[in-house]
Amino acid sequence: MMFDPKILDDLSRKISESLPRGLTTLQDDTRQHLNSALQSALSKMNLVSREEYDIQRAVLERTREKLDMLEKKVRELENSQSA
16 A cells, blocks of 8 residues: 655654754755654554545445345245244
8 A cells, every 4th residue: 555655744844843953954864764754664563544444444345235135035934934
């Protein structure tokens, strides 16, 4: 999964800006290293995009609806046989 470079840049910028003032000369270098480290760490995680999640959720909801409908039909058939 690819991560939005803007989000990673923003996160690494915020982290580097939180460094003590004595380290401001290292902020650009730190930002680049943090960006690389974040990208590497996040790419190793088993994450899915929001789009993939939403698609799978919709599939699951449709499956649940079909299952509920089939369970209802089975109950109706069982009731009609026992009557």
